[in-house]
Amino acid sequence: MTKGYTIVAAALGLAIAAGAATGQDAQQKALNDATKARQAQMQLYAFNLGLLGAMAKGDVAYDSAQASAAATNLASLARLDQSRLWPEGSDEMGVDGSRALPALWENLPDVMNKGGDLVTAATAMEAAAGTDLASLQAAMGAVGGACGACHKAYRVPSN
């Protein structure tokens, strides 16, 4: 009987130890997953901007419906709820492949403002893209400025 308890206790102990390790792994995985998810969001921005930019440059013929669709995607992406995408600790030190500077988490009100600027610029693009090429071209700068403002302040330079 006593022996039985000992075995149960030992098993429990192991389970708790394993649980702690799993807890740590799970926490790291959560940071990694959030980083990957927001990087995927960035790629979707770039993908949609790619079409708008190509039209702005004249590399692709302007098409009102396609431009409008891409701009709507862009604005929808900018409006996504991002509350789970930026967990504290998912900075360049905490996650392989992250280029987010720790300063981002020290300046959250500013980050939110900059995010708001992107929503404003993307919303303006949404209205402009389907209108005509000149409107689309004029709206590109504000979008680039909004993206760049956050990158400049809170991203590790690329070289």
Add this chain to the structure above:
Amino acid sequence: MFRALAYLAAFGALVLGGGLWITAPERVDPDTLTGLVGVPARGKAVFDAGGCASCHAAEGATEEARLILSGGRAFATPFGSFRAPNISQDPDHGIGDWKLADLVNAMRYGTSPQGQHYYPAFPYASYTRATLQDIADLQAYLVTLPADATPDQPHDLGFPFTIRRGLGLWKALYLDDGWTVTGDLTAVETRGRYLAEALGHCAECHTPRGPLGGLDRDHWMGGAANPSGSGTIPNITPARLDWSEGDIVAYFTSGFTPDYDTAGGSMAEVVQNLAQLPEADRAALAAYLKRLAPIN
């Protein structure tokens, strides 16, 4: 450390050896400015092309605040830390009492109204190629900007760089108003060269420097160590920059790279300035970049 000592030794030797013939600060002959009338609207384009706000506005200033040229921003270099001065219209703490000749002397000769040499952290080695008309236009624009009474902060330099007289020698070595890209240029390329080599002072970051801080013109725009921070400034000659002229113009307009990433670091501020220029000027810069000798 060794590098710093080498700089120091080289500079010290030059200062001692050249002490006798160090040139006095040069100034413009005021007669050449007679009849020049600046136009503020054109001066704004000179201001944007020259990137004045990028250094002289307060750190982190955006939009309208970039027109308050209160200075104060620090630039860490191998020679010490430079502080951008106040160039707002305040008569005591800024340059509100400057005449056109003072601005010409500063930009073309690196000479202050008191007859001192400026440190070349102020890129007069590029601005020296600016036309007198552009400087007159710039002066006319600057006087429309706000005054700000923030006092200048001193540079924090190590000996012997604290000796401004030594800069006379630096100027004798490196200050000349010739062009680096020469040959048969179209009108557009010539305009691009003026914007890049004079006002835009691109080479100040994109070209490597020798031990005394002079630009190595044999590696023009071939990339360099970041003069004020970590990392490197990229090679923008056709050997490395394979973007189309359209890509370059788009980058100067919106800050987007062909991959729809954005300009980073100091270049983000440069794009803010270039985006204000007429499209034709951005296209001229792109055309100029395509004419650079490839540097591998």
